[in-house]
Amino acid sequence: MEPISLTGTVLLLPLASALVIMLFHGLLKNVAHLVSTGVSIIMFGCALIFLGAEDQPNGLLLYEYLKVGTFTADIGFVVDTQSRGMLFIVTFIGMLVHIYSLGYMKDDDARARYFGALSLFMFSMNGIVLADNLVMMFIFWELVGVSSYLLIGHWFKKPEAADAAKKAFLTNRVGDFGFMAGILILFGLTGHVSIAQLQGSMESGALNHIRDNYEWIITLAGLGLFLGAMGKSAQAPLHVWLPDAMEGPTPVSALIHAATMVAAGVYMLVRVYFIIGASHVTGDIIAWIGGITALMAALMATQQSDIKKILAYSTLSQLGYMVMAVGLGGPKEGMFHLYTHAFFKAMLFLGSGAVIYACHHEQNIWKMGGLYKKMPVTFWTFAIGTAALMGVPLMAGFWSKEGILAVAYPEHGHGNGILFGMAVLTATLTAFYMTRLVVVAFFGKARGKDADHAHEAPLVMILPLVVLAFPSVLAGYHFLAEPLQALVPNHHEGAGAKVVMGCSLVAVIVGFLAATRLYRNADKDPVNIPLFANKFYIDEFYAGLVKYGQDRFAWLVTALERIFVDGLTVRLPAALASGLGSWMRGLQSGSLQAYTFVLGLGIVVVVYLAVFFSTKP
Amino acid sequence: MSLLEIIILLPLLAALVTWLGSPARITALAASLLNLVLVGWAFLNYQSLHGADGAMAFRHARTVLTSPHIQFAVGADGLSLTMALLTVLVTLAALWSLVDKERIYYTSTLLIASGALGAFLCTDIFFLYAFHELALIPTFLMIALFGHGDKKDAAWRITIYLGVGSLILLAGLLGVVWYCSPEKGKLTFDLLALKPLAADAPYAKYAAANFFVLLVGFGTLVSLFPFHSWAAPAYAAAPTPIAMMHAGVLKKFGLYGLIRIALPLLPTGANTPWVQHALLYMLLGNILVMGFVTLHQRRLDGLLANSSVMHMGYIFLGLASGNALGQNGAVLLMFAHGISVALLFMLCGRLRNQLGTLEFDKLGGLAANAPFLSLIFGVGAFASIGLPGLANFAGEVLIFLSTFKNFQASEGFTFLQITTILSLWGVVISAVYMLRAYRKIFFGQPSAGHFMSDPSLLQRVPMFLLAAVLLVVGLYPAILLNVVQVSLAATGLK
Numbered sequence A: 001m002e003p004i005s006l007t008g009t010v011l012l013l014p015l016a017s018a019l020v021i022m023l024f025h026g027l028l029k030n031v032a033h034l035v036s037t038g039v040s041i042i043m044f045g046c047a048l049i050f051l052g053a054e055d056q057p058n059g060l061l062l063y064e065y066l067k068v069g070t071f072t073a074d075i076g077f078v079v080d081t082q083s084r085g086m087l088f089i090v091t092f093i094g095m096l097v098h099i100y101s102l103g104y105m106k107d108d109d110a111r112a113r114y115f116g117a118l119s120l121f122m123f124s125m126n127g128i129v130l131a132d133n134l135v136m137m138f139i140f141w142e143l144v145g146v147s148s149y150l151l152i153g154h155w156f157k158k159p160e161a162a163d164a165a166k167k168a169f170l171t172n173r174v175g176d177f178g179f180m181a182g183i184l185i186l187f188g189l190t191g192h193v194s195i196a197q198l199q200g201s202m203e204s205g206a207l208n209h210i211r212d213n214y215e216w217i218i219t220l221a222g223l224g225l226f227l228g229a230m231g232k233s234a235q236a237p238l239h240v241w242l243p244d245a246m247e248g249p250t251p252v253s254a255l256i257h258a259a260t261m262v263a264a265g266v267y268m269l270v271r272v273y274f275i276i277g278a279s280h281v282t283g284d285i286i287a288w289i290g291g292i293t294a295l296m297a298a299l300m301a302t303q304q305s306d307i308k309k310i311l312a313y314s315t316l317s318q319l320g321y322m323v324m325a326v327g328l329g330g331p332k333e334g335m336f337h338l339y340t341h342a343f344f345k346a347m348l349f350l351g352s353g354a355v356i357y358a359c360h361h362e363q364n365i366w367k368m369g370g371l372y373k374k375m376p377v378t379f380w381t382f383a384i385g386t387a388a389l390m391g392v393p394l395m396a397g398f399w400s401k402e403g404i405l406a407v408a409y410p411e412h413g414h415g416n417g418i419l420f421g422m423a424v425l426t427a428t429l430t431a432f433y434m435t436r437l438v439v440v441a442f443f444g445k446a447r448g449k450d451a452d453h454a455h456e457a458p459l460v461m462i463l464p465l466v467v468l469a470f471p472s473v474l475a476g477y478h479f480l481a482e483p484l485q486a487l488v489p490n491h492h493e494g495a496g497a498k499v500v501m502g503c504s505l506v507a508v509i510v511g512f513l514a515a516t517r518l519y520r521n522a523d524k525d526p527v528n529i530p531l532f533a534n535k536f537y538i539d540e541f542y543a544g545l546v547k548y549g550q551d552r553f554a555w556l557v558t559a560l561e562r563i564f565v566d567g568l569t570v571r572l573p574a575a576l577a578s579g580l581g582s583w584m585r586g587l588q589s590g591s592l593q594a595y596t597f598v599l600g601l602g603i604v605v606v607v608y609l610a611v612f613f614s615t616k617p
Numbered sequence B: 001m002s003l004l005e006i007i008i009l010l011p012l013l014a015a016l017v018t019w020l021g022s023p024a025r026i027t028a029l030a031a032s033l034l035n036l037v038l039v040g041w042a043f044l045n046y047q048s049l050h051g052a053d054g055a056m057a058f059r060h061a062r063t064v065l066t067s068p069h070i071q072f073a074v075g076a077d078g079l080s081l082t083m084a085l086l087t088v089l090v091t092l093a094a095l096w097s098l099v100d101k102e103r104i105y106y107t108s109t110l111l112i113a114s115g116a117l118g119a120f121l122c123t124d125i126f127f128l129y130a131f132h133e134l135a136l137i138p139t140f141l142m143i144a145l146f147g148h149g150d151k152k153d154a155a156w157r158i159t160i161y162l163g164v165g166s167l168i169l170l171a172g173l174l175g176v177v178w179y180c181s182p183e184k185g186k187l188t189f190d191l192l193a194l195k196p197l198a199a200d201a202p203y204a205k206y207a208a209a210n211f212f213v214l215l216v217g218f219g220t221l222v223s224l225f226p227f228h229s230w231a232a233p234a235y236a237a238a239p240t241p242i243a244m245m246h247a248g249v250l251k252k253f254g255l256y257g258l259i260r261i262a263l264p265l266l267p268t269g270a271n272t273p274w275v276q277h278a279l280l281y282m283l284l285g286n287i288l289v290m291g292f293v294t295l296h297q298r299r300l301d302g303l304l305a306n307s308s309v310m311h312m313g314y315i316f317l318g319l320a321s322g323n324a325l326g327q328n329g330a331v332l333l334m335f336a337h338g339i340s341v342a343l344l345f346m347l348c349g350r351l352r353n354q355l356g357t358l359e360f361d362k363l364g365g366l367a368a369n370a371p372f373l374s375l376i377f378g379v380g381a382f383a384s385i386g387l388p389g390l391a392n393f394a395g396e397v398l399i400f401l402s403t404f405k406n407f408q409a410s411e412g413f414t415f416l417q418i419t420t421i422l423s424l425w426g427v428v429i430s431a432v433y434m435l436r437a438y439r440k441i442f443f444g445q446p447s448a449g450h451f452m453s454d455p456s457l458l459q460r461v462p463m464f465l466l467a468a469v470l471l472v473v474g475l476y477p478a479i480l481l482n483v484v485q486v487s488l489a490a491t492g493l494k
Helices: A003-023 A032-051 A081-104 A111-130 A134-155 A159-190 A195-204 A206-213 A215-232 A241-247 A250-259 A261-271 A280-301 A307-327 A331-358 A376-390 A396-408 A417-442 A459-474 A495-519 A535-580 A582-589 A592-615 B003-020 B024-049 B078-096 B103-121 B125-146 B151-180 B191-198 B204-221 B231-237 B240-250 B252-265 B267-271 B273-295 B300-320 B324-355 B371-384 B391-404 B415-442 B457-475 B478-490
Strands: A056-068 A071-079 B057-065 B070-076
Touching: A003 A032, A003 A056, A003 A071, A003 A111, A032 A081, A032 A111, A056 A134, A056 B324, A056 B391, A056 B478, A071 A081, A071 A111, A071 A134, A081 A111, A081 A250, A081 A261, A081 A331, A081 A459, A111 A134, A111 A250, A111 A261, A134 A159, A134 A195, A134 A215, A134 A241, A134 A250, A134 A261, A134 B391, A159 A195, A159 A206, A159 A215, A159 A241, A159 B391, A159 B415, A195 A206, A206 A215, A215 A261, A215 A280, A241 A250, A241 A307, A250 A261, A250 A307, A250 A331, A261 A307, A261 A331, A280 A307, A280 A417, A280 A535, A307 A331, A307 A396, A307 A417, A331 A376, A331 A396, A331 A459, A376 A396, A376 A417, A376 A459, A376 A495, A396 A417, A396 A459, A396 A495, A417 A495, A535 B273, B003 B024, B003 B057, B003 B070, B003 B103, B024 B057, B024 B078, B024 B103, B024 B478, B070 B078, B070 B103, B070 B125, B078 B103, B078 B240, B078 B252, B078 B324, B078 B457, B078 B478, B103 B125, B103 B240, B103 B252, B125 B151, B125 B191, B125 B240, B125 B252, B151 B191, B151 B204, B151 B231, B151 B252, B191 B252, B204 B252, B204 B267, B204 B273, B231 B240, B231 B300, B240 B252, B240 B300, B240 B324, B252 B267, B252 B300, B252 B324, B267 B273, B273 B300, B273 B415, B300 B324, B300 B391, B300 B415, B324 B371, B324 B391, B324 B457, B324 B478, B371 B391, B371 B415, B371 B457, B391 B415, B391 B457, B457 B478
Parallel strands: none
Antiparallel strands: A056 A071, B057 B070
């Protein structure tokens, strides 16, 4: 197949599926899930062919979206290692999640709507991956946001789900404000929005000159784009929507809120790395935001009792890692962690879904326990995912996490001792909270009726878990990573490499031992740190800000508008007019019909005057 | 009779026939469908029939007065055809959505349609102005007679306000005619004749002042801050088809006038720094002040009415940029806003009829029993907050980009660019109030005593029509842009 028809299919097929299902979901009630899943399988096939396609450095044009004069913003595709690798991850996990959902959403009343939204998501996500210009990326960026909104709010009758959906979209809008501002600056400086052209300009063109003389503007543009990434990849302080997004169905959490959409921020940063890397300030800010997010989220994860919330904070923390790596000058390391993380985190979420399904929608790990015997396949795959996430040697996460630690190590170009320390601490905490989760949920005795009666999930749900177990172990090795077009970072050599390796091993061991010691045979949490359990009270702070800041301000503005604008332009003239003379009263007390008649008469009079004036010599 | 004359007179004729007693619904729908076909045909064939130079086509003129020179002259280019297309689409949807309504609803909607079409398709300033006034009269009357809530106050307010605005506008228009006319004593209202004369007019001294008068006059009609106080109460009170026609179509006349008359005839006036600064302050008032006012609304009608005022700020921003990107974006957004606000007012009317209240605190969970309605409302709501893939975004992004065109790092941000950054924050505010409203009305548990069902298949047609237009233009804006941009270029705008 021609590359353009291949990418066109990947983009337009899920759009068609989404539109057809949304419009006719009454008629398609019993086939929508099959349509959507079929489409996801075809997309995966396309992505596989795509892996072997040739690079298209200048992009493939589907059509000109906006064209005014010399300005164009295309719907066009870029084909390079990065987009091919990412497309593989998105369609692979997308396909597995579709299949898994066949089981998980079997009894849902609105299954057709769910699968329609899933197709819409695939369309949008593929668009981000393939976008060859910033406007197109922004378009799909927001469309991903809206499909996430629909899926988080799938059970919209539940107030928590409805609120979470709104929160996710609005938090992302704040990020998109920055994204658009960044696009505007870059467009203003160069006149185009194509990523390849901007990159060329940065290497030897207008942007290059501007960087040398006015670095602040490049910094500002980079920070704007980064604000967009902060929204999508849930970096502090815009992280608050992601834990709440767990109100959505669990397969959605696996696909969107763990493996793909939240990684889009990192993907975008790597795409525009030439802008971020051009300014030290931008890089530093990004690295610190990433590092803080990683550590803060890991701390919060240690005190959660909802199985999905633990995984959500873990996702935040790992995204923080990736962002930090990009900020520290390691885009490849960031992308590599994105790639391995996608597999094992998706598997962990799907595994948690199987547990929740088996325990009749119980999500509290303290009401689980002893599941390892009842759900052996789920347990073993979950254990593999946990090991990969903790960074147990030879697992996928080990390689990618080590890469990130190596970038942070002071010996590396932009490395920073404090950030390295924070990253190692985060790794320790990761081992701690994941061990805690597994020990509490899968071992010991069942602490609830539902957990007691749990049994293994059906085959359609088990199968994706087993499939994902393989890359969770093997994705870090070259024989798999290279054909999948993953950006494998260069191996770091030198004295630092041994320190990094040592720290990473110690972190895993310390975290693991501490958690097993504390939580073995525990019936309730022996550790109690309200600050972490309450997520540093950031949500409460924002709620207060909205209520006492924004809403009070809106009230104030409304009152002022009524007093001044209305007063000056309506009431004052009215008062003046009525005070001016009683002769106007006849006009004002008349009926509306009379007034409109006068209005018409006014036109005639004015025209008459015009005629009169114009005929004067 | 030329094609455009038929397009203008068809709804007028239908209004007359309906008033005289013909079956109202059938007459009105037949006339508006036929008009959609005619305008659609003209739109699609404009470029192939009249070359790609973007000039006025389908021209026809009948002299009414020789001194001053007033003609009943019609003509259309990409800009006017886009506005005409907007008019016939919204008219059809507004008429279709009328169920069990008195004859006068059909008559007045058709009258407004005729007035709007006349205003968009006439090339003589006198008739252009007069047709707009013609359309305002049924608007006022319908609000006063069949409005909701505080209808008398709202009707008085819009009548006096727009009446005064129209008079200011008239003064400005006469000023243009006076100064651009070839010699004293030979006034001409012919827009096409004035344009080549404008360049040589001995005008520099008054251009800025005259432009400003036009800006205030036209601006009042578009609810430019601070001349907007009429809009929100009027839309909240107006009967549904009237709100759709005015907010969707008629309000765009002010913007159309600025693009058609003020900008091409008074370019030096428009470029005067103090005029530009005044415009930027005013549009910031629309976006930020009205954004927060909208945020404060507790009822759906008030929210839609105020948000419609707010969104005008973005269109003005496109005009303020002074380049082709911005003007094309403005026209695109005029069209998109018209369709989306008409759709939202239509659905709002439906909610009011069936539920009896529009207060957020009394509503909830409508999506459970009315999935189609919630989907379509979602399309309208997301379109209005500028979601890509729907038409409004295409206009907005062009407008934003236009203000940064030729940004110089050495000079830092200009006032225009700072305005844009602040306006970008308005996009966040829009999302906040729209999604809050959507959450309250459609999500959550259905509230007791307020049951909402989906419309019948037949009643879904107008909703589907407008939503489909938003989607098609959103995915492929070139469908409008190709036609609009050649004409804007031919208008002599920069």
